[in-house]
Amino acid sequence: MPNRLDGKVAVITGTGSGIGKASALLFAAEGAAVVGADTHEARGASVAAQARAFGGRMESLQPVDLSRPDGARRLTEFALEKFGRIDILFNNAGVAIPAPVGEMSYDSFAADIRGEVDIVFHLTREVWPHFVANGGGVLLNTASSLARTGDPIWGALAHCAAKGAVLAMTRQYAVEGAKVGIRANTVSPGLTRTGQTGGQLAAGLFDDYVAMIPMGRVGEPDEIATAALYLVSDEARYVTGADYAVDGGLTAV
Numbered sequence: 590m591p592n593r594l595d596g597k598v599a600v601i602t603g604t605g606s607g608i609g610k611a612s613a614l615l616f617a618a619e620g621a622a623v624v625g626a627d628t629h630e631a632r633g634a635s636v637a638a639q640a641r642a643f644g645g646r647m648e649s650l651q652p653v654d655l656s657r658p659d660g661a662r663r664l665t666e667f668a669l670e671k672f673g674r675i676d677i678l679f680n681n682a683g684v685a686i687p688a689p690v691g692e693m694s695y696d697s698f699a700a701d702i703r704g705e706v707d708i709v710f711h712l713t714r715e716v717w718p719h720f721v722a723n724g725g726g727v728l729l730n731t732a733s734s735l736a737r738t739g740d741p742i743w744g745a746l747a748h749c750a751a752k753g754a755v756l757a758m759t760r761q762y763a764v765e766g767a768k769v770g771i772r773a774n775t776v777s778p779g780l781t782r783t784g785q786t787g788g789q790l791a792a793g794l795f796d797d798y799v800a801m802i803p804m805g806r807v808g809e810p811d812e813i814a815t816a817a818l819y820l821v822s823d824e825a826r827y828v829t830g831a832d833y834a835v836d837g838g839l840t841a842v
Contacts, residue, residue, distance in 0.1 A: 593822045598672040600664065602655055602712065603682030605632030607783030608731065611810035612679060612817050613637075618647030619772040619818060621677070624668040625649035628682075648672075655682060656703045661711035665719070674723060677821045678716045680709045680730045685751070685785075689744040697741035701747035706754045713762065717771075725770025727821045730757045732775040734836040742798050752777075756832060763830030774820045779836025780806040795841030 599616050603609035604625030609631075617640040619625045625647060627633030633651030640647035648671045654660040668675050684704030686697045700750055720726030735745050736752035755775065762773035780786065780798060786807075789795055799807060816835045819825055834840050 592620040593818065593824070594677070594829070595620045597676040597821075598624065598668065598674050598689070599677035599679060600624045600626070600668050600675055600712075600716065601679040601681055602626045602664075602708070604636050604649060605629045605651070606782065607785070608778065608810045608813045608817075609681045610636050612681060613647060614640055614645070615814045615818055616677075616821075617647050618643065619782035619822075621646075622672045623647040624664070624671060624675075625651075626653050626655065626664050626682070627651040628654065655712055656684075656708045658711050658714075661715045664712065664783050665715040675716055675719050677727045677728065678713065678720075678725070678729070679817060679821065680712060680728070681817075682708060683751070685729065685745070685746065685748040687744045688746070689769050690746050693744070698747045698750075702751055702754075705748070705751035706758075709755055709758060711730075720766075720771050723770050725772075728759070728762055728766065728771060728773040729817055730755050730759050730763050730773070730775045732759070732777040732832060734777055734779040734834060736775075736777060736832075737840050740798075742795065759832075760830050767829060772825070773827060774825070774830065775832045776813060776817050776820060777832055777834045777836065777840075778813045779808055779834075779839045781810060781813060783810060792797065801839065801842065802836070803842060806837065808821060808837060 601701035604613040605627030633649045637647045650667045683798040686701040734751040736756040759775045
């Protein structure tokens with residue numbers, strides 16, 4: 590079923606690499622006008638150029654710090670300037686700060702919350718009124734399998750707290766949004782091969798963790814993007830308040 594997002598404008602954060610990049614290219618291929626954002630100028634611009642090279646429509650704002658209200662406002666205004674409306678918001682970007690419990694400082698913990706929770710709050714707060722004015726919209730947030738499980742290897746206290754918050758926030762967005770035509774869901778990747786994890790995976794640092802995954806391997810960015818595509822498409826028009834796990838069965842164990 591081609592052109593599943595034809596006529597839609599989708600804002601996706603963290604499009605310079607990994608899941609955000611895969612989602613931006615897939616959404617553009619499916620007909621959406623994509624507005625990307627990243628903290629890295631060259632990577633963000635490169636992905637937008639890739640989308641345009643195959644005939645997709647994509648504009649991108651970078652560098653932009655979405656953990657700050659002014660950054661979220663800039664991106665929202667940029668999207669409206671380029672395409673006139675916003676139909677889909679995919680809050681994918683996030684910065685995790687790992688450390689064992691006994692070594693986690695408050696500054697590191699707070700920085701993780703800013704980079705994974707505040708980043709969702711600020712941009713959703715800016716886009717929400719435009720969804721309401723348009724008669725509805727679709728919100729998708731990236732949570733994690735670690736919103737539901739602990740991590741015996743990585744030292745993920747702050748990350749678990751942040752993604753648990755994103756999961757809970759999204760349920761509330763869904764409850765309030767249903768009254769005004771807004772759907773809100775989360776996609777929860779397990780361990781995925783991205784720019785942040787690629788080196789550690791190659792070095793074997795996650796071998797014991799991978800062994801716990803029933804499917805016996807890590808996820809790839811395009812596998813998460815495909816799930817995201819379904820959740821933001823009209824095929825999922827009766828899906829809201831849901832968490833879609835894409836983790837090789839990890840949270841089923």
